[in-house]
Amino acid sequence: xxxxxxxxxxxxxxxxxxxxxxxxxxxxxxxxxxxxxxxxxxxxxxxxxxxxxxxxxxxxxxxxxxxxxxxxxxxxxxxxxxxxxxxxxxxxxxxxxxxxxxxxxxxxxxxxxxxxxxxxxxxxxxxxxxxxxxxxxxxxxxxxxxxxxxxxxxxxxxxxxxxxxxxxxxxxxxxxxxxxxxxxxxxxxxxxxxxxxxxxxxxxxxxxxxxxxxxxxxxxxxxxxxxxxxxxxxxxxxxxxxxxxxxxxxxxxxxxxxxxxxxxxxxxxxxxxxxxxxxxxxxxxxxxxxxxxxxxxxxxxxxxxxxxxxxxxxxxxxxxxxxxxxxxxxxxxxxxxxxxxxxxxxxxxxxxxxxxxxxxxxxxx
Ligand SMILES: NC(=O)c1ccc[n+]([C@@H]2O[C@H](COP(=O)([O-])OP(=O)(O)OC[C@H]3O[C@@H](n4cnc5c(N)ncnc54)[C@H](O)[C@@H]3O)[C@@H](O)[C@H]2O)c1
Numbered sequence: 001x002x003x004x005x006x007x008x009x010x011x012x013x014x015x016x017x018x019x020x021x022x023x024x025x026x027x028x029x030x031x032x033x034x035x036x037x038x039x040x041x042x043x044x045x046x047x048x049x050x051x052x053x054x055x056x057x058x059x060x061x062x063x064x065x066x067x068x069x070x071x072x073x074x075x076x077x078x079x080x081x082x083x084x085x086x087x088x089x090x091x092x093x094x095x096x097x098x099x100x101x102x103x104x105x106x107x108x109x110x111x112x113x114x115x116x117x118x119x120x121x122x123x124x125x126x127x128x129x130x131x132x133x134x135x136x137x138x139x140x141x142x143x144x145x146x147x148x149x150x151x152x153x154x155x156x157x158x159x160x161x162x163x164x165x166x167x168x169x170x171x172x173x174x175x176x177x178x179x180x181x182x183x184x185x186x187x188x189x190x191x192x193x194x195x196x197x198x199x200x201x202x203x204x205x206x207x208x209x210x211x212x213x214x215x216x217x218x219x220x221x222x223x224x225x226x227x228x229x230x231x232x233x234x235x236x237x238x239x240x241x242x243x244x245x246x247x248x249x250x251x252x253x254x255x256x257x258x259x260x261x262x263x264x265x266x267x268x269x270x271x272x273x274x275x276x277x278x279x280x281x282x283x284x285x286x287x288x289x290x291x292x293x294x295x296x297x298x299x300x301x302x303x304x305x306x307x308x309x310x311x312x313x314x315x316x317x318x319x320x321x322x323x324x325x326x327x328x329x330x331x332x333x334x335x336x337x338x339x340x341x342x343x344x345x346x347x348x349x350x351x352x353x354x355x356x357x358x359x360x361x362x363x364x365x
Pocket of ligand 1: 086099102286291299340
């Protein structure tokens with residue numbers, strides 16, 4: 001993956017907007033408002049090209065990832081996605097499911113490196129099911145391999161048997177380990193490789209290949225090994241001890257949802273999926289939340305933190321990313337939270353208003 005420093009700052013960038021389904025368009029609208037304020041406040045410009053994905057795309061064209069969406073992404077620096085899916089499409093055949101749009105965009109753009117930062121904030125400790133003393137100082141980055149393993153391997157099923165093949169190549173492990181190594185160098189220089197090397201051959205290959213990459217190419221990074229069952233336990237008993245957690249597709253999916261509970265709500269967690277050229281798909285970790293869609297209750301912070309990741313990783317707009325994160329943290333300190341966190345909470349629009357006000361004021365402060 002290209003080093004962040006290699007990507008120079010440009011004043012104008014192209015972003016594809018993918019609102020999607022359910023609360024996707026609501027949190028996407030928040031993101032657009034915040035991006036407008038960033039343009040005005042910092043003198044930068046974003047050319048936003050809105051396209052279809054998921055259920056909305058199926059309704060419009062019968063295809064969860066239409067060719068126009070792929071073509072727009074090819075020309076862009078990044079894509080910003082709300083969420084896809086919902087009960088309306090649950091009975092659809094396998095090739096007409098909204099989630100397929102997401103799997104296909106990951107494969108189409110080789111988005112092999114999924115980043116999920118898990119950072120607790122003192123103003124939100126009360127909302128986590130874990131004890132406060134375990135939450136202090138939690139700042140970990142889960143690096144999940146996203147385009148291989150059992151999600152993409154050969155699959156078949158009959159009435160009595162089924163198989164999902166988990167296959168990894170040396171090259172696939174090397175590239176995501178390099179990405180994790182670069183990230184660790186910008187953090188505390190520690191990687192925990194999570195696997196099941198006592199049982200699985202793919203894990204043994206991961207361990208051999210990843211260890212060699214770190215030893216040979218990142219001598220300033222220390223790698224430790226942990227079985228996935230132990231990692232699941234330690235994420236709850238001593239989460240603050242982790243720096244970068246590197247793992248394969250399925251383990252990463254499960255561990256990152258578990259780790260999301262440290263922060264207090266699914267509505268607070270951003271993610272980035274990157275390829276070698278630093279094109280990225282940025283999206284909240286949560287889904288389309290059909291139970292609250294259209295009611296103004298969606299928590300927009302996961303989406304706004306995903307915007308901050310996009311500014312940093314794909315646009316190299318570091319000042320703007322830091323300013324947005326700072327404004328979000330100020331809002332948390334002031335208790336500006338949606339109803340998933342407090343019963344008398346603010347609406348999606350009200351939270352967005354407050355973040356925008358603080359951002360606009362940040363230029364003069
Ligand atoms: N990346 C994606 O687009 C993505 C990810 C996961 C699930 N999905 C899809 O979303 C649909 C619903 O799935 P689900 O219910 O399992 O997961 P979900 O994340 O949509 O919702 C789980 C629970 O969290 C709440 N929640 C989620 N995001 C929230 C937010 N921003 N603010 C406040 N509350 C929020 C919901 O109201 C719900 O109670 C399904 O069709 C699923 O396939 C999409």
